Amino acid sequence: MAAPASCPLCATEGGVPIWRGPRLRVIRAQEEGFPAFYRVVWNAHAAEFSDLDAADRQHCMDAVVVVERVLRERLAPAKINLAALGNMVPHLHWHVIARFDWDSHFPGAVWAPAQRPRNGEREAEVAARLPAIDTALVQALDAWQQHPATE
Amino acid sequence: MAAPASCPLCATEGGVPIWRGPRLRVIRAQEEGFPAFYRVVWNAHAAEFSDLDAADRQHCMDAVVVVERVLRERLAPAKINLAALGNMVPHLHWHVIARFDWDSHFPGAVWAPAQRPRNGEREAEVAARLPAIDTALVQALDAWQQHPATE
Numbered sequence: 001m002a003a004p005a006s007c008p009l010c011a012t013e014g015g016v017p018i019w020r021g022p023r024l025r026v027i028r029a030q031e032e033g034f035p036a037f038y039r040v041v042w043n044a045h046a047a048e049f050s051d052l053d054a055a056d057r058q059h060c061m062d063a064v065v066v067v068e069r070v071l072r073e074r075l076a077p078a079k080i081n082l083a084a085l086g087n088m089v090p091h092l093h094w095h096v097i098a099r100f101d102w103d104s105h106f107p108g109a110v111w112a113p114a115q116r117p118r119n120g121e122r123e124a125e126v127a128a129r130l131p132a133i134d135t136a137l138v139q140a141l142d143a144w145q146q147h148p149a150t151e
Numbered sequence: 152m153a154a155p156a157s158c159p160l161c162a163t164e165g166g167v168p169i170w171r172g173p174r175l176r177v178i179r180a181q182e183e184g185f186p187a188f189y190r191v192v193w194n195a196h197a198a199e200f201s202d203l204d205a206a207d208r209q210h211c212m213d214a215v216v217v218v219e220r221v222l223r224e225r226l227a228p229a230k231i232n233l234a235a236l237g238n239m240v241p242h243l244h245w246h247v248i249a250r251f252d253w254d255s256h257f258p259g260a261v262w263a264p265a266q267r268p269r270n271g272e273r274e275a276e277v278a279a280r281l282p283a284i285d286t287a288l289v290q291a292l293d294a295w296q297q298h299p300a301t302e
Contacts (some may be wrong), residue, residue: 048231050219054300061212070203079241080199083234087250087258090230099238107238111260149205 010045018134019141023056024063026137028130029095033118035111035127036075036127038137040064046088059148060082064094066144070136071098074129078106100126160242161196169285170292174207175214177288179281180246182271185261186278187226187249189288191215198241210299214244217295221287224248225280229257251277 008014015027017036029037040063046052052060060118077098084094099106102122104114159165166178169189180188191214197203203211219231228249235245250257253273255265 048219048223049233050216050223050231054213057212057216058209061208062205065201066210068199072199072201079236079238080201081234081236081238082200083232083236084262085230085232085234085260087230087232087260107258109234109238109262113264114263133243 004045007040007045007089007091009089009093014041014093015039015135019138020146021063021141023059025142026063026067029132031110033104033114033123034097034099035123035130036071036077036133037110038067038071038096040067040094042092042097046092047086049084052092060092060094062144062148063141064096066140067096067137070133070140071096074133074136075100075126083109098126101134158196158240158242160192160240160244165192165210165244167285170289172214172292172296174210177214177218177292179285182261184255184265184274185220185248185250186274186281187228187284188261189218189222189247191218191245191247193243197243198237200235200243203243211243212246213295213299214292215247217291218247218288221284221291222247225284225287226251226277232261247275295301 005089013027015029018028019026024043027039027041029039031037039115071080075098078101081097081099098133100130102119104116104118105112108115164178166180169179170177175194176192178190178192180190182188188245222231226249229252230250232248232250233245248261253270255267255269259266
């Protein structure tokens with residue numbers, strides 16, 4: 001599918017670039033209140049997950065799982081949230097979000113109204129670990145790219 | 152993983168049962184304002200997508216894609232939303248939601264605050280098509296189960 005001139009995920013990385021492969025990239029989002037929020041962005045313009053063929057879908061979800069596993073190992077979050085919405089930016093991107101029982105929206109979705117004030121101290125603890133997590137993501141994604149079987 | 156006694160997706164179908172396979176089931180959710188809202192529920196208790204092995208993950212996402220394609224073909228929605236959150240019920244289930252530019256929350260997430268009043272007439276038009284969609288889902292899921300390649 002041709003890239004619409006107005007698509008921000010065709011025109012820009014969409015966040016802090018962490019890793020780039022031929023078919024997809026991983027960026028770190030910068031969403032207030034949710035420091036451990038990454039996105040797996042399909043490089044080519046595609047609106048829906050089912051626009052990808054079977055091999056590409058598997059490749060995409062394998063990358064999502066690599067990111068999910070690093071977040072679980074490094075942060076032991078209460079839950080991982082995965083979502084491909086694309087209502088605002090219909091260019092396939094998977095949100096991979098580490099959620100904590102102390103975060104402002106838990107157990108609601110990050111898109112729902114806040115349930116409590118933000119915990120700056122806890123957020124800072126997570127943020128302090130992001131450089132090491134970014135490094136771990138690069139290592140895990142490189143290893144996966146070289147040996148794609150993830151199980 | 153053993154089923155916690157309190158898990159509602161271990162104890163109940165979780166919605167209107169549409170289709171059941173050995174590893175997963177498809178139910179229709181009954182969420183106010185979003186008539187074309189289905190869920191792919193993993194039958195065994197698993198909290199995170201990455202708790203599944205590679206074959207099970209592929210099986211799960213293939214089912215999600217079968218549902219997504221039927222919704223696209225039957226309803227031509229503005230967007231399909233996919234999400235595995237599980238903050239409230241940490242038993243793996245994928246939301247597969249047909250979104251419309253007239254729905255009360257678009258382009259926000261269904262978990263976000265409403266952006267406009269509900270459109271009862273349009274909702275009823277979608278609801279009237281659900282029996283045919285349910286039938287199409289059963290046919291598509293049966294066909295997939297017999298010939299799992301979806302591409």
